[in-house]
Amino acid sequence: MKISGVDIRPGNIIEYEGGIWKAVKIQHTQPGKGGAYMQVEMKNLIDGRKNNVRFRSAETVERIRLDTKDFQFLFRDGDALTFMDKDNYEQITLDAGILGDAAEFLQDGMDVVMELYDERPISVELPSQIEATIVEADAVVKGQTASSSYKPAILDNGVRVMVPPHIGAGTKIVVDVYERTYVKRAD
Template sequence: MKISGVDIRPGNIIEYEGGIWKVAKIQHTQPGKGGAYMQVEMKNLQDGRKTNVRFRSADTVEKVRLDTKDFQYLYAEEDMLVFMDKDTYEQIMLPSDLLGDAAAFLQDGMEVMLELWEEKPISVQLPEQVEATIVEADAVVKGQTASSSYKPAVLENGVRVMVPPHIESGTRIVVDVYDRTYVGKAG
């Protein structure tokens, strides 16, 4: 589906210069001289390159629709991750850098969604929130509890997050995978 360069929005997947790109940020600019344009920051989903491109209203780009499929995470093998198709039980291996920082939150048996382009996996989406156990939390400083201050804590996967003062080591909490923020205690 073709769209105008000024109709590009964050999260769109577009075809540009023979590659598949995910739009990260946009900024509409209307200079005093000349026509308005859209400054688009995007990341290549095949090789991870980032670029900034200016699109004018006369420019058109192809908006790509990705297929999604449910998979289950099985295990890691060196720098590769093994996933299983939940329908066919077929296993595939993907490089761990496809997930970026979110890879630290993968848990055995976790259900994930793979985005496919022309039957080839190009991104992995984890659940927005996961449960994790705190293995190390700083002690509360006296008088610190009066304000809504947070303290650093380390999760079982080595990720550092900021938690409220009443959270102690050994507590299971819910964490936002992509923001790496404390959501609440696990129920």
């Protein structure tokens, strides 16, 4: 489906110069002289390259719809991640780089959504929030105000997050996977 260059929105998947790109950030600019344009920061979904491109309103790009499929994460072997298709139980192994920093939050048996282009995996989307246990938390510094004081803590997967002072080691919490922030105490 063709769309105008100024209609690109963050999250759109487009075909540009023979590659598959995801719009990460956009900025609409109207200079005093000349026509308006859309400055788009894009990431190549095949090789991870980033690019900044200006699109004028007269330019069109092909917007691509990716197929999505439910998979289950099975295990990690070094940088190789193995997933199982929940429909036909076929296994697929991908490089951990496809997930970026979110790979640290993968848990055995976790359900994920894989985006495919021509039956080829392009990206893997984890649940936005997961439960994790704190294994180590710094002691509260006496005299700090409760409103703005957060302390560093290490989760069972090795990720460091900032938590409120009342949260200690052994506590189960809910963490935002993509922001890497404390959300709430788990029930």
